[in-house]
Amino acid sequence: ELAMKMGYSVTEIIKKLLMMGVMVTINQEIDFDTATLLAGELDVVVEELPPEQDPTEIPEIEDDPKSLVHRPPVVTVMGHVDHGKTSLLDVIRKTSVTEREAGGITQHIGAYQVMCQGKKIVFLDTPGHEAFTAMRARGAQVTDIAILVVAADDGVMPQTIEAINHAKSAKVPIIVAINKIDRPGANPDHVKQQLAEHNLIPEDWGGQTVMVPVSAKQKLGIKELLEMILLVAEMQELKANPDREARGIIIEAQLDKGRGPVATVLVQTGTLRIGDSIIAGTAHGKVRAMINDRGEKVKKAGPSVPVEVLGLSDVPEAGDILAALDEKLTRSISDKRIEKQRNDLMRSKKVSLDDLFQQIQDGNIKDLNILIKADVQGSVEALSSSLLALNKNDEVRVNIIHAGVGAVNESDVMLASASNALIIAFNVRPDTNARKLADNESIDIRTYRVIYEAIGDVEAAMTGMLAPQF
Numbered sequence: 001e002l003a004m005k006m007g008y009s010v011t012e013i014i015k016k017l018l019m020m021g022v023m024v025t026i027n028q029e030i031d032f033d034t035a036t037l038l039a040g041e042l043d044v045v046v047e048e049l050p051p052e053q054d055p056t057e058i059p060e061i062e063d064d065p066k067s068l069v070h071r072p073p074v075v076t077v078m079g080h081v082d083h084g085k086t087s088l089l090d091v092i093r094k095t096s097v098t099e100r101e102a103g104g105i106t107q108h109i110g111a112y113q114v115m116c117q118g119k120k121i122v123f124l125d126t127p128g129h130e131a132f133t134a135m136r137a138r139g140a141q142v143t144d145i146a147i148l149v150v151a152a153d154d155g156v157m158p159q160t161i162e163a164i165n166h167a168k169s170a171k172v173p174i175i176v177a178i179n180k181i182d183r184p185g186a187n188p189d190h191v192k193q194q195l196a197e198h199n200l201i202p203e204d205w206g207g208q209t210v211m212v213p214v215s216a217k218q219k220l221g222i223k224e225l226l227e228m229i230l231l232v233a234e235m236q237e238l239k240a241n242p243d244r245e246a247r248g249i250i251i252e253a254q255l256d257k258g259r260g261p262v263a264t265v266l267v268q269t270g271t272l273r274i275g276d277s278i279i280a281g282t283a284h285g286k287v288r289a290m291i292n293d294r295g296e297k298v299k300k301a302g303p304s305v306p307v308e309v310l311g312l313s314d315v316p317e318a319g320d321i322l323a324a325l326d327e328k329l330t331r332s333i334s335d336k337r338i339e340k341q342r343n344d345l346m347r348s349k350k351v352s353l354d355d356l357f358q359q360i361q362d363g364n365i366k367d368l369n370i371l372i373k374a375d376v377q378g379s380v381e382a383l384s385s386s387l388l389a390l391n392k393n394d395e396v397r398v399n400i401i402h403a404g405v406g407a408v409n410e411s412d413v414m415l416a417s418a419s420n421a422l423i424i425a426f427n428v429r430p431d432t433n434a435r436k437l438a439d440n441e442s443i444d445i446r447t448y449r450v451i452y453e454a455i456g457d458v459e460a461a462m463t464g465m466l467a468p469q470f
């Protein structure tokens with residue numbers, strides 16, 4: 001190809017390269033620098049072309065820093081089951097609705113806005129870290145702040161720790177809501193002590209984590225919690241440009257019998273308007289109607305505004321990026337994506353012990369992220385510390401992104417997928433759903449009954465000495 005473009009025969013080009021000390025074969029690629037040297041020898045001018053726009057990608061728009069204005073924070077509520085996530089979301093929603101609106105219907109669209117001190121806060125309506133991590137697994141980060149709900153009468157539980165690790169791995173600041181302080185057995189100090197063991201040190205103990213005692217049932221501490229959210233948000237300097245084509249994230253989507261595909265979008269930047277040509281995942285279309293969290297029809301939605309959007313050709317997935325674009329472009333991107341999806345299905349690749357060394361060699365991996373599940377805490381700790389002790393060479397570092405007791409569940413697989421981690425299961429097995437999800441997401445789950453075998457395998461894989469499994 002190069003010979004043809006330069007107007008020489010292949011033999012002449014190869015000969016010239018050999019004389020320059022570059023050994024090549026006819027179907028070998030040479031880099032731009034070599035081509036430049038060669039061109040110099042042959043009196044040919046070469047020019048480097050800018051990289052081509054990926055036809056499945058949405059073109060980026062650079063925002064002028066001057067165009068950025070403050071946007072409301074987006075908050076997710078996480079925590080152990082029954083610690084009061086749903087109750088807290090309900091009470092926040094109700095207390096913030098003003099008298100005049102109180103009679104109005106609230107519509108569940110997956111997210112809602114509340115007012116506090118004249119400022120808006122957006123809450124994602126699906127409690128728990130599963131939705132949060134599912135979105136992150138698809139490359140979308142919607143949450144600015146995580147509210148960790150811990151029941152004061154129950155303390156830190158397995159899902160509390162999961163939630164902490166999910167938030168930490170997404171680098172999202174955590175505000176702790178110590179809930180159920182009305183309960184007779186409530187012991188907020190004990191909760192603080194337990195959280196401190198997980199490196200969440202309360203401010204009143206000299207730490208950095210905001211902790212607010214609340215009761216979702218008796219509506220105590222809610223205003224304080226909202227104020228703290230605004231405070232933490234202020235430090236994050238959340239900004240977006242409202243005067244451009246919209247970009248947003250699909251929060252949830254379903255097929256409605258009467259209305260067709262309905263998707264809730266959280267606009268992240270720009271303003272979405274009726275009539276805009278849009279794309280989300282492999283679906284495209286025109287915005288036919290938009291409905292806000294109070295069930296009202298709206299004509300436009302700016303940064304941090306959640307709206308239901310009608311008009312897509314298909315149901316996108318939660319976590320898909322929605323973009324308003326030129327109509328032709330939405331069509332071609334959507335076509336190319338459907339084609340790519342088919343091809344990718346053939347060869348999806350996540351980290352696995354079998355080809356870890358190759359991926360290290362190829363420079364694809366610098367961190368080996370590992371998630372550990374085991375039958376007892378002692379094994380969890382033994383495995384974690386032995387694996388971390390493998391961090392001797394600089395080529396790749398072992399990170400334990402989560403370690404816990406119990407079977408490998410869907411949430412573990414999601415987290416592994418979001419962080420490109422492999423899972424080591426010691427004396428426990430994945431449950432059926434986790435197994436299925438792991439297959440879909442190509443997550444490597446390794447089960448072991450002997451600790452040194454697990455360590456040995458990881459060490460061997462890191463150095464390219466792993467014996468193939470048959």
Ligand code: GDP
Pocket residue numbers: 079080081082083084085086087088127179180181182183214215216217218
């Ligand atoms: P989720 O599983 O985390 O969403 O928890 P829920 O919001 O469903 O709450 C679980 C249970 O705890 C329900 O029976 C709630 O009524 C109760 N609950 C939630 N918040 C409080 C609270 O502040 N005080 C008391 N006493 N009970 C609460």
